Each structure stands twice: as C-alpha cells, then as structure tokens.
Amino acid sequence: MEQNILSKQRETLGLKSLRWTVQDLVIIGVFSAATKISTMLVTIMGGGPNPIGFMAKNLIFTTMLVIMLYRVRKPGTLCLFICINLIISMLLLGASVTLIPSAFMAGLLAELLVSSSGGINKKWGPVLAVGAYDLLSKIFSLGMTWLFSRENPAMILVIIPIVFIGYIGSIGGLFTGVKAVKELEHAGIIR
C-alpha cells in the first residue's frame, strides 16, 4: 500500500521508477546475449588471439554497455548486467568463480562513483559508470590472473600488454557508444 502511494507520488512528480520493469529486464537480457555473441564472433573472425581482435572485442562490449545503460538508466543496472553475465558464464561457459568477486566489486565501485557524482541520470552518468567499470575490472582481473598463474608470475608480464591493448579498445568503445547513443536519440529510439 505504502509502496503504491510512493510510486504514485513519484509519477506525479515526474520521476522515473527506481525498480526495473519487465521491459528493462528484457533489455538487459537481450543486450547480454548480443554482447556475448558479438564478442564471440570477433574472437572467431579475428582468427584467435591478436591485438586487433582484443581491441575490437572490448570496443564492442563497451559500446553495447553504454547503449544499454542509456536505455535502462536506473541505479544498479550495471551490477545486474554483470551479475547475469557472470552467472551464465559460470554455469554454461565455464568461467571461473573467482571472476565473480573482481567483476562484481568493479561494478559496485563504478556504481558508487556514479551515485557520488550525481547519479546515473546525469548527462554523462552512464559513460562514467562504464568507464570506471572498464578500468577497475581490468585492474582486478589482472589480480585474479596473478592468482590463476601464480606458478609462473612471468606470464603476468605477457598478459599486461594484452590487457592494456584491450583497454585501448574499451576507451574507443566509450566514444563509439556516445556516438551511437546520439544517433539513437536522434532516431527516437533512446529518449
């Protein structure tokens, strides 16, 4: 009852509901699938591990994430997206459970950063969230890689440039994401 009154008050004030609607959840699910497929496709088409493939993979992931966050502009969306991706990767694609804390922590910190800087509804809120998440997740995943390859720390030295190349792609993805959002706003798909 109290919740209904609150939501009605929000509606009269013209504020968006903070809870995810079915449509929001569907968007998150569809974008998760599209992200997984497109990054997989880049890996296959790129012919295995190479710098262009790493950059392209990160570029697409970041672009999709920026578009999704502009489409579902609610606090916690980034964490939910990460959570779903990790559950599916863990149960079906064999991703390690150790990835969960690092990715989730990066998502949580990115969300905190965005809410402390004015919230996701600010003009650059989604871009800030994705940018922070990309950077933090790369740092935390390097830590996890150290744990995974602790028998030979020299492998980390090989992995650091790969992660850095991937991060260049992520930065590029922020720009392409913003550009795509502007186009979609112009087309009336994102309001």
Added chain:
Amino acid sequence: MQELSDNKTQATNVYSSSSLFMRQGQSQGLEHINTLAKMLISLVASVITIIFSSPEGLLCLFAFSFAYALFLPQLKILFFAYIFAVIMFMIAMFFSYLLSLIIPIPFDSAGIAVPFLRMLVMLNVVLPLAFSTRIQNILTTLKSLRLPFCIYLPAAVMIRFIPTFLYDIKQVAETLRIRGYSMTVGETMRHPITMIRLLFTPLLFRSLRTSEDLGIAGELKGINANTVMSKYKTEAWNMRDTGLMLFTLFIVALACYIEIFFGSTVTGGHR
C-alpha cells in the same frame, strides 16, 4: 515465398529443439545426463582447478575430465579446441622463453604448463555442457535454482536469444557475401572497423527491436515477480546422475590426496 516461410520456421525452431551452440538432429551421448549435474561438475571443476597448484593433482583431474569429454559425439569440436589450446601454450612458452633471455632467471616449462592444465580441465567439462544440453532444459534448471525474478528473467532471455542471434548473424553474413564482401580472417584484419560496422550495426538494431517487442509482450501478459510460472517440461534426477555426482566426488577426493601427498611445488622461472 515457400523458402521465406521455411526460413522463418527454421528461425523459430532454432531454440526449442537445439542445444546452446548446436542444431537439431545431431546425436548427443550426454543428452540423458541431468543439466544440473553437468552444471555442478562444471562448477566443482572451476573451484578445484583454482585451489590446485601442482601438476600431479591437475593431471589426475585432466585425465578424468578428458574421459568425460570423450563422451561428446562431436569430437571434432574437442579436437579444434585442443589445437587452439596448444597454439596458446606455444605462444606463452615462446614469450616466457624470450623473457628468460632478458631477465637472467632459468626458463621453466612446468610452471607454464600448470595454468594450461587448468584451462584444459575446464575445456573438458564445459564443452559437454554447452554442446549436449537443450536450451529448454537449461531454462528449467535455471528456474529450479530459485533465483530472484530480476536475475531469472534476463538470464532466461539471454539463454533464449543466443541461438537466435547466432542465426541472425549467419543471415547478415550471407547478405554481406551476396553484396560482395569477403568475410574472411584476412579481410577482417585488413578492414576491422568496416567489418565491425557491417556486422555489429544490424545486430544492435535487432537487439533494440527484439527487446522492445519482447518487453511490451511481457508487460501485456502481466509478467512480474509475483507471477506463478509453470514448468514446460521437468527433467528428472535419476540414479545415473547420482552415480555421476558420487564419482565426481571420488575423483575430487583422489585428486586432493595426490595434490597433498604427491604434489610437487611448482615455483616457475620468474617467481
């Protein structure tokens, strides 16, 4: 006209009768194992491979997981996955060797082999799960995990749409081929941005349209957290699944024993 209608039917049937990455009609040896059992094996493997650090313990896990993977009827997939892993291993060996020339510490191949053994164990348990489980069974298992609605719905949508998007991409690639674009690795390396734009833009618009349509349909059907959803098909847990889980526990115990009592400490060349 008939062809168009056939294509549409094929697209809609992609999900209902196939596994996550496989089409209808292919024989599946592991199909009769419960999805939850396969998921649990994958989960146990992902945890245990992180804990183990000796080649002996990991070799034990690798041997049994390889035997499990051999039940996969599409051994070609396993073969290609192993070729890919070997190439990765060679690259890692090469760079580690180069580093050992720069940094005056001896080169140790065993130290590099351990992370790859972990990767191979995971490969052996994940491929049977991905290539022998029907999507409907995955969705039913996901439902039985009693996840919150805000996690279950996007996860179900994600699993449901992976084969559809794969099919869409195939269609986009065919269209591009008709228009004269070459979809080869060499062409991708030469014009990466063009290739990304050509493949990615239709996928993005398809995602936006699908989510819009599906979201409206969901709202109109009144789907929410309080909706009681009935299971389309239940997957029974039988004696074979219990036996497989007990055998998995035995293997884990055996590997733990080997790791503790016979495991050699791998220090690597650059510790």
